[in-house]
Amino acid sequence: MLKSNWSRFWPGMLVAALLALVFSVAPMGYGNTSLLFMMMTFIVLAQGLNLLYGFTGYLPFGYVGFFGTGAYAAALMVMKLHAPVWAAVLAGPLASMAIALVLGPLLRLSGAYFSIANLAASQILFFVISNPHMTGITGGPYGVKLDRIFAPTASYAAMIVLVVLTTLIAAYFRYSRFGQGLRAMADDPVSAEMSAIPVVRMRLMAWLTSAAVAGLAGAIYAWNLSVFYPDAVFSLQISIFAIVFALFGGVGTVLGPIIGAGLLYALYNAIGISAPQYFQLIYGVLIVGLVMFLPEGILSLLTRRGINVF
Amino acid sequence: MTFKGSRLTAASAAFALAAAIGTTGASAQTAPSVIKIGTLYAGSGEFAVSSQAQYDGLKFWAKKVNKDGGVFVKAYNKKIPVKIVAYDDQSSTSTATTLYNQLITQDHVDLLVADFGSVLTSVAVPLAKEHNQLLVDVTGSSAGFFSNDNKYLVDLSIPSSGVWPIPLAKHLIKQGVKKVAIVYGSNDFDSSQADTLKSELKKAGITPVYDHAVPTNETNYTVLLHAAAATKPQAMVELGYMSNDVAFLKSLKSSGLHFPMVFTIFPGQFKALMEKNAGKDALAYTYSYPAPPMIKYEQVSLGLNTDQFIKAWEADGHKSAPNFVNTAGYSTGILLAKALSTAPDMKQLTIRSTLEGFSGNTSTLVGPFALSQTGAQMGERLPVAQFQPQKDGSLKTVVVYPDAMATGKAIYPAPQG
Incomplete structure (x- = not known):
């Protein structure tokens, strides 16, 4: 049984170890650690979104809401409670899970209705936090300043740990009975329920896990950035990127979001740095082309040929 | 002995000459071919119009300076052309973060100029401090940026929005x-x-x-x-x-x-x-609030005055009349040029302290230049x-x-x- 588990999970561990190695060594050859940090952030967010969308079929347009909640939870812990960094970072996933619990009833919706409701929820969070009347608590539109804890190297290392953790969770979702149950549920929830799969509980667990991943990413992002405005952590561009990156790589897999986020974010920056004047044109055409010709993601090039993708 | 002495003298002279040539050669080698000024602009998004106006003002200054053979850099005792390295952050703070880092760590710019406004400047403040790079703030007027413990920030153009x-x-x-x-x-x-x-x-x-x-x-x-x-x-x-x-x-x-x-x-x-x-x-x-060039400063101690700027701007082929943010970008350029021509070395804090030395005794087409102790701009009033x-x-x-x-x-x- 132990051997069986190992054979199922070693690819996940291998990928996680490779990611840790790559992002640990990369700063020695490439000094723009902000770019590497953001790449890891988007790998985590694409993977976190994959945990929900890839395994349950729920597409959260407002995924950034959890990210922003995590960032602000960490910021408030530092500003109001003068908490140590580790406690502030842990507050991120806890707060986003609390929000996810409150928003749990949204899971009764499906398809576009869920996506739109989730988007609206993230906007509510944004407007509450950035409201001028909340200035005394959240900093309101003035944003937050956490220069007391600013530590780019330590926060970079923490993001590596989160990349590893998220990859292992995705591998667990991919190969465990839990993940298989989720996929059965996504295909046909009625049949899944009749097969004694606890649909509501499992869906909620996937939802909470996905929220926790985004919340933790937001908390570490806040630690790394140290000065930010509400727009920066609740920007819909973050949700859009996470969705596009996950879809580009291929959802429901472990490698898909990693490849999608890694490739597209690198490309995004390469175009932005080398040909900024054509940035949106090139990037837009590329995404439209990829969605038209590879709607199942880049990994579908392999699955179409019968190759099993991890 | 005399012969030996003269040989020693000749050898010493030759050594001294070689050393002098070597020193001159080293100096010429260490002087860069261009002074790199890194900045960001927003090609799209909510800050695009103002950001591009600021960028246009800075480019106008660079073009004018390069036409005269470059900016005089006292540290190298010669004129060196200016090269602006600029990226499009699309009004996004996360994109701006990576691009500011790119300018600092990959392009190794000599001077870093922030994008327009407080939002796009905010992410550069801790980054610049971390890398000991002076951040030249043009229009990021948030008072929250400035503190006594951050010497790597200086506001060269518009005053803190709180006083407007x-x-x-x-x-x-x-x-x-x-x-x-x-x-x-x-x-x-x-x-x-x-x-x-x-x-x-x-x-x-x-x-x-x-x-x-x-x-x-x-x-x-x-x-x-x-x-x-x-x-x-x-x-x-x-x-x-x-x-x-x-x-x-x-x-x-x-x-x-x-x-x-x-x-x-x-x-x-x-x-x-x-x-x-x-x-x-x-x-x-x-x-x-009428801002320059709508209100005119005829007497300036540095650069063009308002009317001269308007004429030069039109002569440069710009289709529309200059606006305030254009003048802010230009004003930043001339202050940086003055700092380069005065600072004894290219160290970032030397440039900052040189700029502080201009405070209270310099005026440009955006008004009197006056820095607070924290590097915030206090001179101009609208x-x-x-x-x-x-x-x-x-x-x-x-x-x-x-x-x-x-x-x-x-x-x-x-x-x-």
């Missing part, structure tokens, strides 16, 4: 306005102005009859205008970015509402653009002006406060229709 509305508040009080409605954007730039305005009015015993914050991307003010009109204000003050001001003035025009006094920020900086986008009718009798319609259909900018700068009297209340 002081003349406006004084004008309102002088005008006898008691009922003020304030609508402002939920961002640092506008909120800090709203706070200052309310605080100054409070000192005169005036509490706004309507006080409402809107999202930065607000585009429809119709409902808000009707709600504000219900409180019968004598002055309607809208504090927003340019897109807000255009939307506000359009909504006001289409609503048919009338207020005795209306104030917005950006017509004073982008008058031509605002006339085009909101219409001259919408701007008639409204008030704004007056209050009214756009008064003329017989030929144009709008004349009439400075109405303070009295020392006034070019005419305010028409208050504004005529209806």
Whole structure:
């Protein structure tokens, strides 16, 4: 049984170890650690979104809401409670899970209705936090300043740990009975329920896990950035990127979001740095082309040929 | 012995000569072929218009300097051409973060100039400090950036937004306005102005009859205008970015509402653009902060004065007249050039302390240059002006406060229709 588990999970561990190695060594050859940090952030967010969308079929347009909640939870812990960094970072996933619990009833919706409701929820969070009347608590539109804890190297290392953790969770979702149950549920929830799969509980667990991943990413992002405005952590561009990156790589897999986020974010920056004047044109055409010709993601090039993708 | 001595002298002289040549050679080698100035601009998004205007001003300065063979750099004792390395951050702070880092760690720029506004400047502040790189702030006017423990930040152009509305508040009080409605954007730039305005009015015993914050991307003010009109204000003050001001003035025009006094920020900086986008009718009798080149500084100690700048700008082939942010970008360039020509070395803190040395004794086309201890800009003050319609259909900018700068009297209340 132990051997069986190992054979199922070693690819996940291998990928996680490779990611840790790559992002640990990369700063020695490439000094723009902000770019590497953001790449890891988007790998985590694409993977976190994959945990929900890839395994349950729920597409959260407002995924950034959890990210922003995590960032602000960490910021408030530092500003109001003068908490140590580790406690502030842990507050991120806890707060986003609390929000996810409150928003749990949204899971009764499906398809576009869920996506739109989730988007609206993230906007509510944004407007509450950035409201001028909340200035005394959240900093309101003035944003937050956490220069007391600013530590780019330590926060970079923490993001590596989160990349590893998220990859292992995705591998667990991919190969465990839990993940298989989720996929059965996504295909046909009625049949899944009749097969004694606890649909509501499992869906909620996937939802909470996905929220926790985004919340933790937001908390570490806040630690790394140290000065930010509400727009920066609740920007819909973050949700859009996470969705596009996950879809580009291929959802429901472990490698898909990693490849999608890694490739597209690198490309995004390469175009932005080398040909900024054509940035949106090139990037837009590329995404439209990829969605038209590879709607199942880049990994579908392999699955179409019968190759099993991890 | 004599022969030996002369040989020794000759050898010493040869060694000294070789050393001198070597030193000269080393100096020539260490002087870079270009002075790299890194900056970001927003090619799209909510800050695009202002950001590109700032970038255009900086490019105009660089082009002018390079035409003369470059900027004189005292550290290398020679003129060196300037190269601007610029990336498009699309008004996104996360993109700006990676691109600022790119400029510092990959391009190794000699000087780092922030993008337009507080939002896009904010992410560069801790990054620049971490890398011991001086961040030259042009239009990021948030007072929160500046502190005594950060020497790697200096504001060369516009003053802290918190001080902008002081003349406006004084004008309102002088005008006898008691009922003020304030609508402002939920961002640092506008909120800090709203706070200052309310605080100054409070000192005169005036509490706004309507006080409402809107999202930065607000585009429809119709409902808000009707709600504000219900409180019968004598002055309607809208504090927003340019897109807000255009939307506000359009909504006001289409609503048919009338207020005795209306104030917005950006017509004073982008008058031509605002006339085009909101219409001259919408701007008639409204008030704004007139910024250079709308107000002119004839006596400057550095660079071109306002009229010279306008002529040079037009001669450079620009299709539209220069605006405030153009002048801010240019002003930043000339101050940096002066710092390079004065600083004994290229160390970032030397450049900062050199710039501090200009404080209080330098003036450019954006006004007097004065730095606080924290590096914030305190020199420039923006007056209050009214756009008064003329017989030929144009709008004349009439400075109405303070009295020392006034070019005419305010028409208050504004005529209806």
